[in-house]
Amino acid sequence: MTINQTSNSSLHSSYRIRPIAAFNDNYIWLIDDGHFACVVDPGDATPVIQAINQDNLKLTHILLTHHHHDHVGGVNTLVKAFGAQVWGPAGEVLPHCDHALVENDQVFLDQPDLTFKVLDIPGHTAGHIAFTGLINEQPVVFCGDTLFAGGCGRIFEGTPAQMFESLNKLAQLSGETRVYCAHEYTLANLKFALAVEPHNAQLMARYEDTQTLRRDRLPTVPSTIAIERATNPFLRVQEPTVYQSAQHHQAHAEHQPVETFTILRNWKNNF
Numbered sequence: 410m411t412i413n414q415t416s417n418s419s420l421h422s423s424y425r426i427r428p429i430a431a432f433n434d435n436y437i438w439l440i441d442d443g444h445f446a447c448v449v450d451p452g453d454a455t456p457v458i459q460a461i462n463q464d465n466l467k468l469t470h471i472l473l474t475h476h477h478h479d480h481v482g483g484v485n486t487l488v489k490a491f492g493a494q495v496w497g498p499a500g501e502v503l504p505h506c507d508h509a510l511v512e513n514d515q516v517f518l519d520q521p522d523l524t525f526k527v528l529d530i531p532g533h534t535a536g537h538i539a540f541t542g543l544i545n546e547q548p549v550v551f552c553g554d555t556l557f558a559g560g561c562g563r564i565f566e567g568t569p570a571q572m573f574e575s576l577n578k579l580a581q582l583s584g585e586t587r588v589y590c591a592h593e594y595t596l597a598n599l600k601f602a603l604a605v606e607p608h609n610a611q612l613m614a615r616y617e618d619t620q621t622l623r624r625d626r627l628p629t630v631p632s633t634i635a636i637e638r639a640t641n642p643f644l645r646v647q648e649p650t651v652y653q654s655a656q657h658h659q660a661h662a663e664h665q666p667v668e669t670f671t672i673l674r675n676w677k678n679n680f
């Protein structure tokens with residue numbers, strides 16, 4: 410029997426998505442098609458320039474999720490060096506922005522040929538956005554400091570209710586969506602998750618896998634929305650086990666998910 414292995418995948422550009430480590434634990438995501446490149450949240454220009462030059466790429470676009478310095482610190486240098494176009498949240502003060510974005514805006518890049526849709530996800534900062542799209546036909550989300558592998562960002566400018574709503578918005582993306590967050594916080598997040606849900610078998614397995622990856626100094630991201638729904642306590646506040654654990658940590662009268670979320674967030678802050 411002859412199997413026809415002809416596929417049309419060779420007709421599509423194939424993109425590479427890789428993390429550039431910056432500072433202590435930041436990841437700057439670099440997406441390229443072999444010629445042109447785009448970076449997400451370049452807090453530091455130096456490692457980006459190194460990666461770009463090493464592979465003879467041209468940096469054409471910069472995507473920004475929020476205004477914190479460890480996400481935008483390299484923007485001006487990269488714009489000057491490469492003339493890259495900057496796309497960022499309309500609601501925040503940024504060092505440079507060519508395209509100010511709000512909820513449901515479409516980001517059409519030419520080279521590399523990529524399209525993203527913008528989600529407003531306030532809470533960590535007041536104007537924080539995420540970029541969702543398909544890369545190599547795989548759903549992806551670049552969510553900055555809002556959803557982390559096994560955890561979530563601190564609430565600096567928004568309210569717990571806003572952060573809770575933003576995380577729910579991300580949790581509703583399809584399960585196979587790859588989650589590209591901006592920090593390597595997974596091990597500490599999962600330690601906390603185990604304090605909340607010590608009997609979650611999938612969480613225990615994830616913790617073991619994460620320990621192995623970190624022992625080898627490998628990134629633990631991207632994760633997927635399905636993995637987060639199964640193991641991230643901040644996406645699981647409606648689970649009886651998570652509610653009971655929050656109740657045990659700090660007794661609360663109302664059985665409102667946002668209240669459970671707030672207790673978890675405060676608990677994690679002091680964990």
Ligand SMILES: [Zn+2]
Pocket residue numbers: 475477533554
């Ligand atoms: Zn931040």
